[in-house]
Amino acid sequence: MAILEARNIGKTYGGVVALKDAGIHIEAGSVHALLGENGAGKSTLIKIMSGAVTPDRGGITLNGKQVRFRNTGDAARHGVAVVSQELSLFPDLDILANLYPVTGPRRGPFLDRRAMAEAAAPVLDQLGLNVPVRTRLGDLSLAQRQLVEIARALLTKPRVLILDEPTSALEQASADRLLNVVRVLREHQVGVVFVSHILEEVMALSDVITVLRNGQVVMEAQDRKSLSMAEVVTAMLGDKTVQVQEKVTLTAPQETAGGELRIVNAGSQGALSEVSLTVRPGEILGLAGLAGSGHQATLELVAGLRRADSGEVRLPSGRRAPNGLRRSIAAGVAVVSGDRRRFGLMLDKPIWENIAQVRAVALNRDGLFLRRTALRTRARDHGERMSLRCSSVDQRTGLLSGGNQQKVVLAKWLDADPSVLLLDDPTRGVDVGAKAEMHTLIRSATQTGTVTMLCSTDVEELASLCDRVAVFYRGRVAAILEGESLTQHNILETMNTGES
């Protein structure tokens, strides 16, 4: 019988119906995938099950007993741990403190940090997070912080573990590591809820699948083996269909287009050496590699976030890439960060203000006085183009679902129609349908001669979206894959071995 069960849950936020009549029941020793397009209500359902949000209707039973958690800490003490989509960590505290929120093992009145550290060690290297536990969390990368959040959940020895897009920020290797951890937990009769937009891993991992659409259950606890990915996708998107993007083979550099972006054997202390790359207008160059292998550093180099100790970077305009992010942006570079909540969005501001932030506000392109109507119309156009799910462009961005927030980040940069587009996980946490649409958008942006570079933790994305992929290994370009040789398999192999 179910350990944790949520029945006919309803949740409305003012005008917005997050959940109409949703529910899920979690069995011990099984992985329950919870799917749905962006804004379907997955996170809301999860927040409700973990005490972070109180439902308008419906109830939760733990081992058959009606329960109501006061907060996630309370839930944790009842054995229900959640890894929320929007990390709830404390950047100023060190890793250890983040692993034990509220309170940890005590010695007298004091926290026993030694005991904490000892307990944490195995979990941390199980997840492959080998960073000193005293490191300030704020100094960690998004992926590392994601792992800390997961470790925190595991440390409560939960009987129910709820994972909301745990892998969205992780690169392949650590994602696989996580999936194995989940399998182990399943062995130990832990009930797992698994939310993800990466259907491959869902099909590989889960036992049963529940699909939400518009806050309602449209597929309830189906046995995965009985399902094909196509069926799942149709369940998620309903009548909508994914127009699978035919990769346009790059049309010869248009006259309209500016020049190409050149990186001439650039080096940067410890991160890069002798990197030489050329990206033609209208081309999408993928950058792949294991964490720290230099693909991210290359983006930072072009973005002006990192100095080139040797070599140089030339923008399409022909001028040297300026130093410092601000100048680069002024020079037409767009930097779509994967860490949307920290670097991407003003969560307390309406959607339209976020979308206007670069072009109108930072770059002053709309003149001194900003006309709200214009800005909102533009924002709404962007929103419709990427089927943004919101009550209105006046909605506070922080209230959007994760994937929809991600769309706003991309929109705000496309709004500035840049000459160089640097993408870091642009579709992180975006559902299959919207993902295809966003790919189309990125494509069409490139058609005007934009130079695009893409880093992604999603190898499938690299393979399907990019014209060429430069695979990095230990700070050097190990191979540039294109045409026939550009396959997920090759990318992964080169990433890990350095040879293709």
Next chain:
Amino acid sequence: SSGPSGSSGSQETAGASGGGDAKKPLKMGFIYATSTQNPFQEMAFGAKAAADQDGNVTLNQAAPVGVNGPAQVQLFQSAIRNSPDGIGLETLTPDLFVRPINQATDQNIPMAAVDTAPPPGTKVGLFVGNSNTELGVALGEEFIKHVPEDATGDVVIGNDIPGLQLLNQRIEGLVSVIKAKRPKLTIKGPFDAKSEPTDNFNAWQGIVKANPKAIAFLGVGGQDGVSLPLIKQQTGRDFLAGSADIPPEALQAVKKGQLFALSSPEHWLKGYIAMRLLIDSKRTGKPVPTGWWNPGTLVVNKDNVDEIIKRQTDETSRAAYFKAVVDKQLADPNTYLKPIGQAN
């Protein structure tokens, strides 16, 4: 409270004969520099005593929290509205009040400037205030009594609130005497002695340490008379210390001989006389006297300290003590009234 009732008898008759009204309830105001420091409260108490003694005066007293010129201007402007029968204004920044004072006098509201002379460009006839130069001189005179003719060494002077006119005047007076009568002494300062009690203590402590050879440390503000004795007590160092104003702790220090003297501006008296003159003119119909009324300075030393400590106990004791003084002064105004121009 049973205030002095000096010329009240004659007042009645005068009221009957003159245009004044001895019974009519009066709405008057007393606006002073700050509600948070004792000297100014003494003046407020004095004013209140005068009002209470008449018995039929509503006195709107108000002061900003902490010395704050503009805020006080605002309070004064309110007083113009609700105190048509007369306003006593005690301020440390008289020059900020030019417009509002004219506003008041234009509305024929009787006014008395207290403690600091009315600013030029105003038509206030009466100024009740001690001479701070005289106060400084008095302190200086007391000081030299304890210093031999040919004495040498440093005399260090402190100033609690830089930029405060009346403290500068006190210092001028003090210095003039020392320069004249003890030419061999070298005067250092004035230095910033701060006004907040702990700051004042720390400042003096630093000054004392920084001037190991000085024979005397003289302040002209209320707090100095508290800090200096404490420093003598704690460091065991012996030096001459004197100050102005008469906070209780300082009086105790005089009693113990830790301070050679305190020079008191007699704040209570200023407040009382100013208000009393305003009220009397209303009652008698006689115009408010014009000129600078100087109630005088009181030097507090070992000889009279006990009497003063007794007087400072409470309102009644103050009123009782001052009765005689007030009667004497109101009896013959002319000896106390000088032309406003001479105020210092």
Next chain:
Amino acid sequence: MSVDDVGTKGTPALDAPDVPGERPGGGLAALARRVPAMESMSVLVATIALVVVIGILHPDFLSAAQLLDTLQASVYVGLLAGGMAFLISMREIDLSVGSMFGLSLISMGLLINQGLSPWLAGLLGVVLGGVLGLVNALVVQYIGIPTIVATLATLSVYRGLSLALSEGQQVTGMPVEDSFFTILGGKIFGVYTSVWVLIIFAIVLTVVLRFTSFGYRVRSIGSNPDAATFSGISANRVRMQVLVLVGLLAGVAAALGLAFFTSGDPNIGTGFELQAIAAAVIGGTPLRGGTATVVGAIFGAILLAVVGSGLQYFNIPVNWSSFATGAVILLAVSLDSLLRRRRRRKDEALGL
């Protein structure tokens, strides 16, 4: 954000409440129509309530002259609070505003005593204010210390300068017949010129904050500094601009002050910093940054001024006046927060 926006995904209706509001000019009309929703409403209501209560107990208080004086008294802190709102909305605080006010005022006075034409001196004084603000900015940027620390230091540096320049004396002997004093210090249409100036600045600053890209930059920084930097906004440059703005406002306040007081006291403006901060926060500009309301800040200053002149009517015993001041402020802000909470609940209900 108005009710009909909700639930209707991106319908043209969205724009209805704003359309005319886009031109800064017409923007005011729009503001006017959005008034009930404005952050600054609650503090206005609280202020009015306070005035009414005092007026009931002491009708004289409601005399036009008294109310005008009270308005006039709020001008200096009001102007400073307006600038402070900008700063706070970008998570900064300037403690030197009171001293900048004082130093500008003293300098103007001294220049006039040097025989400079009052108008020219006033202009120079305003410029000086801007320069002082610039100095703050440079200290913050190049020494690299928090604004609050830098301005705490310049608080006493500037105050010290006005003491030193004036040799601790009041600056007097102004040519009070000069048009500078009669106009700026006088009334226009029966209302103090300084009040008119305050109103003008309330409008201008509001327009700058709400309708110019500069205003958006300021609030972006306060909303999420990292995201702002990542969007190509230079926090340093904007901070500098705002600190200069605050300095200029202090200079303007100083000019009005000198014209009204017709003299300068070296200690004038002491303690204005806390009042300005309080006014801004009471007015509805939260310290966490991201939003600001200039009008609210000015209402906040007016509220404090009302407390000041209102209490004078109650004939508070000498030793209780300071207590009363605090208590009344507490009452007023409680009412304010009560009104605020009701509106906030409504907003949340709308999921905005």
Next chain:
Amino acid sequence: MSVDDVGTKGTPALDAPDVPGERPGGGLAALARRVPAMESMSVLVATIALVVVIGILHPDFLSAAQLLDTLQASVYVGLLAGGMAFLISMREIDLSVGSMFGLSLISMGLLINQGLSPWLAGLLGVVLGGVLGLVNALVVQYIGIPTIVATLATLSVYRGLSLALSEGQQVTGMPVEDSFFTILGGKIFGVYTSVWVLIIFAIVLTVVLRFTSFGYRVRSIGSNPDAATFSGISANRVRMQVLVLVGLLAGVAAALGLAFFTSGDPNIGTGFELQAIAAAVIGGTPLRGGTATVVGAIFGAILLAVVGSGLQYFNIPVNWSSFATGAVILLAVSLDSLLRRRRRRKDEALGL
């Protein structure tokens, strides 16, 4: 924050295997080993540099007695700054500390004059401090206004009470021979008792902040309020605890103050709020919250005290003293920030 430095993050000091150092006892040892990395170091160095410079120009300044007096002078603001650091690290500011200090001190004095045993009176005074802090907390929580506004009001309410209770007079006539005054006001092993007390509180508060779950909750709230609430930390409860703590510290400071000055002035402590905030921020507790250093805050207070007493040796003309004070503070914090530079650079480095 760039993915590239996986595993390479963290300064050597951080990597130091100090798991044994996690025991609170050994924790201090660990702290000692981490000293070079401590936020508070730079301000300490700056302070020492300042002392040395003054000492070179005026050797008397280096006399033990002078330095002790300077330390003693920093005790009151130091204690308040320690509490303020807690508050600031949770993004709150208490402006009423100076008034709580004053009111507690006055009340103790009055109680003693009522014939209460000084020790008992002192204890009650400390408790009163806590109660005043609690009042602040209740106002903030139930009226629902920002702490800074609430405490701005209580700033004058409490000050007003000490004026009212003391009728504006100094409270005098303490039984100075009583052990309360001789011990707390005196010296132990040649050092002022108050200084010993300050040291003890520096240690205790540091331990509370770094090694108890309470301390972690405080910083968690400052670091990420929403996350804190989600994980079951009650911001209200913690804020209340901290505001009470600050009140208690004000009470302790008051007891030391009364014992030392053997009399109470109703104005005592005026303006301490800004000094305490400045000390905390100078000490390395950023206003954005999340981190705090009690030791740093206290060093900050000492730095300010050094500036104060040091300047006395330079015979600054009275009208220049405030200028000099500001200038020297500026110098000191510049040095401090110079020392911080390297760390701050690292923090500011953005990455993808």
